[in-house]
Amino acid sequence: MKHIVSCLVENKPGVLARISTLFAARGYNIDSLAVGETDDPTVSRMTIVVRGDEKILEQVEKQLNKLVDVIKVWEYSSVEHIERDLALLKVSADKKNRSEIIQIVDIFRADIVDVSHNTVTIQITGDEEKIKAFIDLVKPYGIKELVRTGVVAIARE
Amino acid sequence: MTLKTGAEIFIECLIKEKVEVLFGIPGGVVLPIFDKLYDSPIRFILTRHEQGAAHMADGYARSTGKVGVCIATSGPGATNLTTGLATAYMDSVPVVAFTGQVATNLIGNDAFQEADTTGITRPITKHNFLVKDVKDLSIVIHQAFYIAKTGRPGPVLIDIPVDVQRAKCEPIHPEKIELRSYRPTIKGHPVQIKKLADAINQSERPVLYVGGGVIISGAHNELLQLAEKAEIPVTVTLMAIGSFPPDSPLYLGMLGMHGMYWANMAMQNADLIIAVGSRFDDRCTGKLSSFAPKAKTIAHIDIDPTSISKNVPAQIPVVGDAKNILSELVKIVNKKKHTDWLKQIEKWKKEKPFGYKNDDKLRPQFIVDKVNEITKGTAIVATEVGQNQMWAAQFYKPKYPRHFISSGGLGTMGYGFPASIGAKIGNPDKTVIDIAGDGSFQMNIQELATAVVNKVGVIVCILNNSYLGMVRQWQQLFYNRRYSAVQLCTHAKRPDSCPAPDFVKVAQAYGAEGLRVEKKEQVVPALKKALKIKNKPVIIDFIVEEEENVFPMVPAGAALDEIITSLV
Numbered sequence: 001m002k003h004i005v006s007c008l009v010e011n012k013p014g015v016l017a018r019i020s021t022l023f024a025a026r027g028y029n030i031d032s033l034a035v036g037e038t039d040d041p042t043v044s045r046m047t048i049v050v051r052g053d054e055k056i057l058e059q060v061e062k063q064l065n066k067l068v069d070v071i072k073v074w075e076y077s078s079v080e081h082i083e084r085d086l087a088l089l090k091v092s093a094d095k096k097n098r099s100e101i102i103q104i105v106d107i108f109r110a111d112i113v114d115v116s117h118n119t120v121t122i123q124i125t126g127d128e129e130k131i132k133a134f135i136d137l138v139k140p141y142g143i144k145e146l147v148r149t150g151v152v153a154i155a156r157e
Numbered sequence: 158m159t160l161k162t163g164a165e166i167f168i169e170c171l172i173k174e175k176v177e178v179l180f181g182i183p184g185g186v187v188l189p190i191f192d193k194l195y196d197s198p199i200r201f202i203l204t205r206h207e208q209g210a211a212h213m214a215d216g217y218a219r220s221t222g223k224v225g226v227c228i229a230t231s232g233p234g235a236t237n238l239t240t241g242l243a244t245a246y247m248d249s250v251p252v253v254a255f256t257g258q259v260a261t262n263l264i265g266n267d268a269f270q271e272a273d274t275t276g277i278t279r280p281i282t283k284h285n286f287l288v289k290d291v292k293d294l295s296i297v298i299h300q301a302f303y304i305a306k307t308g309r310p311g312p313v314l315i316d317i318p319v320d321v322q323r324a325k326c327e328p329i330h331p332e333k334i335e336l337r338s339y340r341p342t343i344k345g346h347p348v349q350i351k352k353l354a355d356a357i358n359q360s361e362r363p364v365l366y367v368g369g370g371v372i373i374s375g376a377h378n379e380l381l382q383l384a385e386k387a388e389i390p391v392t393v394t395l396m397a398i399g400s401f402p403p404d405s406p407l408y409l410g411m412l413g414m415h416g417m418y419w420a421n422m423a424m425q426n427a428d429l430i431i432a433v434g435s436r437f438d439d440r441c442t443g444k445l446s447s448f449a450p451k452a453k454t455i456a457h458i459d460i461d462p463t464s465i466s467k468n469v470p471a472q473i474p475v476v477g478d479a480k481n482i483l484s485e486l487v488k489i490v491n492k493k494k495h496t497d498w499l500k501q502i503e504k505w506k507k508e509k510p511f512g513y514k515n516d517d518k519l520r521p522q523f524i525v526d527k528v529n530e531i532t533k534g535t536a537i538v539a540t541e542v543g544q545n546q547m548w549a550a551q552f553y554k555p556k557y558p559r560h561f562i563s564s565g566g567l568g569t570m571g572y573g574f575p576a577s578i579g580a581k582i583g584n585p586d587k588t589v590i591d592i593a594g595d596g597s598f599q600m601n602i603q604e605l606a607t608a609v610v611n612k613v614g615v616i617v618c619i620l621n622n623s624y625l626g627m628v629r630q631w632q633q634l635f636y637n638r639r640y641s642a643v644q645l646c647t648h649a650k651r652p653d654s655c656p657a658p659d660f661v662k663v664a665q666a667y668g669a670e671g672l673r674v675e676k677k678e679q680v681v682p683a684l685k686k687a688l689k690i691k692n693k694p695v696i697i698d699f700i701v702e703e704e705e706n707v708f709p710m711v712p713a714g715a716a717l718d719e720i721i722t723s724l725v
Binding site: 009010013014017018021022025055058059062063065066067068069070071 | 275276279280283284287304336337338339461462463466467
């Protein structure tokens with residue numbers, strides 16, 4: 001079971017290490033981790049995607065809360081929310097198949113952000129399923145490089 | 158504006174935090190601090206190893222309830238502290254540790270005696286700080302003391318680079334510490350407390366399962382009131398020995414792996430378990446899947462939410478301070494009798510009584526029994542780890558909290574002796590005894606020098622069986638008596654070996670008093686003699702039966718009621 005956990009933390013050196021140490025020491029698996037400053041520069045927001053049952057999730061939330069530098073922790077499975085992941089893919093493309101790839105990009109409302117003689121670089125945003133479906137479709141053309149930001153999430157009002 | 162150096166600010170903060178004594182060893186990058194300590198009013202105890210300093214601070218903290226403080230230099234000084242920090246962390250002991258660090262411009266350059274101290278200690282401290290600017294120093298020190306002693310207490314480490322100790326600023330000493338990210342819950346939720354009171358009122362077979370949290374929060378009086386008002390039997394973990402009057406008819410003693418048969422049976426047959434400041438450690442629960450099968454409800458009072466439902470799901474969780482919650486709970490529970498339940502427990506007590514073979518041989522249990530008898534349970538007893546620790550837990554019955562000091566969570570051999578020194582320094586008017594094994598004692602034996610030089614009169618009772626006894630016991634019971642690497646050859650009278658070491662001579666060489674006891678009738682005179690010697694450590698080398706075992710015993714991975722009470 002996948003869970004998206006968000007936490008507000010003090011924007012200080014060593015905080016990321018505290019959190020990753022905690023996950024490693026307790027044997028929790030992180031799928032992805034995204035960190036950035038919030039509107040308050042003294043506070044950072046981390047979005048952590050973690051796998052495990054309800055018991056593990058409960059411990060993850062409690063253990064995160066226990067860290068002195070963590071201000072607030074919450075989880076999104078019971079809340080209506082929007083989640084986004086961003087991927088950049090460098091895909092092999094020659095004259096023959098470039099237009100095919102562009103069609104797929106259009107269908108997914110992705111963007112081509114760079115083109116060369118034998119590659120296109122695509123930017124796609126969406127939830128994990130959309131990105132996974134897109135990757136599956138372009139895989140046969142040859143993915144030379146793939147980079148993802150990890151999921152970030154926000155609750156609906 | 159008066160500018161002060163980091164080292165001066167360090168002293169000023171410690172005085173403001175009412176620190177009376179500091180344990181540690183100097184070194185290159187803490188010289189500015191030691192220069193200021195030279196004419197400060199704070200007592201400094203120079204130890205012989207940094208691990209000793211950390212355990213002394215820990216023993217001081219556990220026995221007094223105050224924060225224990227220790228200091229070491231960078232690199233090896235800091236790494237030597239780590240066992241002591243991990244010990245304090247597992248048992249929730251308020252300790253503040255200071256380490257020197259190489260100058261800020263050298264950090265990360267593999268400088269001489271550089272180690273990533275905050276990185277190394279992150280998983281074994283409640284929190285830690287690296288102070289890179291002298292302007293932060295005073296606030297960080299006050300925050301560290303606040304974090305160490307509030308909520309679920311624990312060790313906090315502050316790493317101070319040498320240039321920060323020399324740099325100057327005007328220190329700020331805030332009136333009150335507030336951290337937006339750290340606000341421990343103290344008051345229990347009234348709805349949860351009411352639920353718990355209802356469960357107690359309806360229960361036929363309740364048990365209070367009490368842990369170290371009761372001692373930390375000073376909730377022993379409230380615990381007694383609750384137990385007596387609702388007539389609930391009380392079993393304690395290793396960490397909670399001393400939290401309940403041992404002569405009370407409601408007292409069941411310690412539970413778990415080496416706990417009392419009837420305490421374990423009470424847990425397995427209770428319909429309501431009320432855990433207070435305990436954490437369902439595997440040494441207490443035995444096999445989790447067969448733990449407390451008849452319990453309809455498990456209630457758990459704890460200040461640390463992560464302890465609740467970690468190992469055993471709690472139907473009634475109450476987060477908060479034990480003293481606060483128990484005092485509310487006492488007010489609303491009904492006065493009640495549980496005559497049938499207590500009768501059943503009495504039956505278990507008669508079914509498999511607890512004791513030891515009281516023949517003419519010198520057995521370790523007899524020695525602890527006599528320590529208890531002579532001191533009437535008023536001495537502070539520290540223990541090492543292993544068989545000596547379990548015998549101390551079973552036979553020493555302290556009358557008060559903070560009188561039984563033992564490394565429970567981490568099980569640190571070598572803990573007891575330095576911890577007893579720290580306890581004696583914090584309680585100079587009390588008798589302090591370390592129940593030791595010949596193995597554990599050798600792990601911090603060098604602190605004999607610290608005790609002699611500082612005139613610390615602790616008594617070390619070595620239950621010398623010439624073995625790493627607990628490991629030998631497991632090898633005997635579960636590895637077909639194949640004694641692999643457990644023989645220590647410390648018996649002075651073994652015809653086939655030279656004693657290594659002769660503890661009496663070691664004591665004398667250090668300037669301590671050394672006594673040897675080989676016969677049962679010598680035990681009481683030796684203890685009485687040791688109690689008369691003041692201002693000097695006394696080592697009593699008790700040459701005990703080599704293959705004595707700790708019983709009862711629940712084998713690892715067995716259920717609490719699958720208990721071995723003896724070999725025959």
